[in-house]
Amino acid sequence: MKFPEVWDLTSIFKGGSKSEQFKQFVQETDELLITLERKLVQQISLDQLETFIHNVQEYMQRAREASAFISCLTAQDVKDQEARLWLGKVTEQNTQIQNIWGTIENFLVELTEEEWKAFISRPSLVGIAFNLEERRQQSKEKLSSLEEKLAAQLAIDGYHAWGNVYNSAVGRMHIPFEENGVEKQLSPGQLQNRMNSSDRLIRERAFKASEIAWEKEAELFAQTLNHLAGFRLNLYKARGWDRVLKEPLAINRMKEETLQMMWETITENKPKLYKFMERKAKLLGMKKLAMHDVSAPLPVEGDTTILYVDACQLIIEHFRAFSPKLATFTEGALRDGWVEAEDRAGKRPGGFCTTFPISKQSRIFMTYDGTMANVATLAHELGHAYHGYCLRELDPLAQRYAMNVAETASTLAETIIAEALVKEAANEDVKLSLLENKISRSLAFFMNIHARFLFETRFYEARKEKVLSVSELNTMMEKAQREAYGNQLSSYSPTFWASKLHFHITGVPFYNFPYTFGYLFSLGIYKKALVTGSSFEQDYIALLQDTASMTVEELAEKHLKVDLTNKAFWQEAIDLVLTDIDEFMTLTENRC
Numbered sequence: 335m336k337f338p339e340v341w342d343l344t345s346i347f348k349g350g351s352k353s354e355q356f357k358q359f360v361q362e363t364d365e366l367l368i369t370l371e372r373k374l375v376q377q378i379s380l381d382q383l384e385t386f387i388h389n390v391q392e393y394m395q396r397a398r399e400a401s402a403f404i405s406c407l408t409a410q411d412v413k414d415q416e417a418r419l420w421l422g423k424v425t426e427q428n429t430q431i432q433n434i435w436g437t438i439e440n441f442l443v444e445l446t447e448e449e450w451k452a453f454i455s456r457p458s459l460v461g462i463a464f465n466l467e468e469r470r471q472q473s474k475e476k477l478s479s480l481e482e483k484l485a486a487q488l489a490i491d492g493y494h495a496w497g498n499v500y501n502s503a504v505g506r507m508h509i510p511f512e513e514n515g516v517e518k519q520l521s522p523g524q525l526q527n528r529m530n531s532s533d534r535l536i537r538e539r540a541f542k543a544s545e546i547a548w549e550k551e552a553e554l555f556a557q558t559l560n561h562l563a564g565f566r567l568n569l570y571k572a573r574g575w576d577r578v579l580k581e582p583l584a585i586n587r588m589k590e591e592t593l594q595m596m597w598e599t600i601t602e603n604k605p606k607l608y609k610f611m612e613r614k615a616k617l618l619g620m621k622k623l624a625m626h627d628v629s630a631p632l633p634v635e636g637d638t639t640i641l642y643v644d645a646c647q648l649i650i651e652h653f654r655a656f657s658p659k660l661a662t663f664t665e666g667a668l669r670d671g672w673v674e675a676e677d678r679a680g681k682r683p684g685g686f687c688t689t690f691p692i693s694k695q696s697r698i699f700m701t702y703d704g705t706m707a708n709v710a711t712l713a714h715e716l717g718h719a720y721h722g723y724c725l726r727e728l729d730p731l732a733q734r735y736a737m738n739v740a741e742t743a744s745t746l747a748e749t750i751i752a753e754a755l756v757k758e759a760a761n762e763d764v765k766l767s768l769l770e771n772k773i774s775r776s777l778a779f780f781m782n783i784h785a786r787f788l789f790e791t792r793f794y795e796a797r798k799e800k801v802l803s804v805s806e807l808n809t810m811m812e813k814a815q816r817e818a819y820g821n822q823l824s825s826y827s828p829t830f831w832a833s834k835l836h837f838h839i840t841g842v843p844f845y846n847f848p849y850t851f852g853y854l855f856s857l858g859i860y861k862k863a864l865v866t867g868s869s870f871e872q873d874y875i876a877l878l879q880d881t882a883s884m885t886v887e888e889l890a891e892k893h894l895k896v897d898l899t900n901k902a903f904w905q906e907a908i909d910l911v912l913t914d915i916d917e918f919m920t921l922t923e924n925r926c
């Protein structure tokens with residue numbers, strides 16, 4: 335079978351960023367939106383409301399289709415200016431869609447309980463009853479629509495702008511770093527890559543240079559962080575919300591008890607992770623790991639590269655053992671040009687998967703150069719594509735899953751391949767390195783993300799009282815890291831609050847715990863699959879299909895028969911990591 339390394343976009347829109355077909359499509363969406371906006375100004379009947387809800391969902395899909403196409407164009411060629419211009423247009427359409435939803439929600443809130451019950455029981459709305467209920471509930475908990483509109487307008491310059499200031503200041507940062515006797519000016523991203531080097535001296539120098547650079551800019555970043563947090567807190571206060579976690583939990587459709595139980599179970603298991611960290615330190619020839627050693631790779635001898643065609647075959651084969659449907663889907667995606675993998679200049683870095691809801695297809699973007707990490711990325715993105723595929727026939731709102739379950743299918747796909755690769759490793763060195771990589775990934779979710787969560791929770795509590803200084807932020811960050819890493823490291827990164835973009839993202843609050851949740855949730859499903867065997871395939875598809883139609887607690891209860899507020903589920907998921915640690919400890923017993 336042939337697996338093209340360059341994707342096919344023509345089957346979606348012909349002609350790239352100059353596509354006439356695409357231009358017409360976007361214009362048509364414009365007209366449809368204007369027409370709907372006009373219809374929404376007057377008093378409307380419930381029948382009309384029902385129709386408008388279907389209309390706006392359809393236009394949402396059109397906007398998603400267009401923005402998916404633009405992401406593909408700008409990713410395959412970073413110099414494609416024409417594609418960039420389209421971006422502004424689609425952002426505009428998304429704002430229009432938001433406003434339309436705002437108006438629809440006002441209508442929903444005004445219905446009496448009786449009218450409401452009857453309305454969401456209408457056959458065409460049953461599939462999105464959860465989502466409509468959620469929107470109605472959330473708008474009840476907000477300010478009046480006029481006040482919310484004003485807040486959203488003020489947020490452009492008073493909230494999101496702080497995030498933008500952060501981004502541009504980071505964009506201008508150049509950090510001096512010596513390489514081969516030449517002093518270079520690196521961007522923070524480039525320096526970050528040096529911190530993952532397999533050479534410890536490079537890692538250490540990069541870490542020090544980074545700390546100095548962020549400390550130098552810390553005064554400005556303390557302002558951006560304090561101000562954007564202040565805005566968020568004032569809005570919460572006006573709405574009468576006293577818990578900082580209220581919004582992030584609602585976005586992720588989960589209970590606080592679930593979140594607390596997840597962290598509690600992780601914390602209890604940490605001493606077993608310390609043993610792994612001690613062993614890794616020994617293998618790397620040091621007493622204790624430093625912050626920049628935690629995710630450092632173990633040295634591997636020889637060539638471990640794998641050809642793209644072999645990676646595709648390997649993924650299909652191992653997916654098949656887990657789920658024949660997933661394998662057949664993957665085969666089709668790889669064969670039909672859904673993946674852009676070619677290693678060539680002009681592509682943007684990184685990888686992603688984007689779904690075209692109207693064409694009912696996905697596209698995966700990455701640069702494949704034969705490393706094991708590339709194979710993992712390919713499997714991961716194929717998992718995302720499969721999630722999209724399982725949802726393709728549902729109502730548009732029922733396809734909008736939250737961040738904490740967004741990584742379920744992808745992480746699961748990655749786990750299947752990682753397990754297989756460890757099992758089939760060519761020699762013990764390779765096996766160890768793969769195993770170490772797998773465990774280190776969990777360490778990031780259990781410790782690094784935990785530190786971010788601890789810091790952010792405490793920071794927002796403290797910010798309710800006052801503005802925090804640079805030294806207070808540094809102290810708070812280091813304390814959170816010491817706690818999350820169990821004091822096991824020889825150095826910490828006090829300026830992490832400044833260097834980590836996630837604290838400064840205004841689009842989504844608390845961009846941290848959903849990662850850990852998603853990871854453990856998918857491990858829990860994997861464990862379940864191992865126990866259940868082949869009958870699990872149908873259950874798995876049914877679970878994915880419900881990811882945007884219920885809370886995570888309901889999802890777990892219905893499809894996994896487990897209670898997420900209970901320790902057992904989390905412990906079983908963590909046990910998979912502990913098994914890996916045991917194997918790692920046995921394999922390395924005589925190595926240091």
Ligand SMILES: [Zn+2]
Nearest residue numbers: 714718741744
């Ligand atoms: Zn992902």
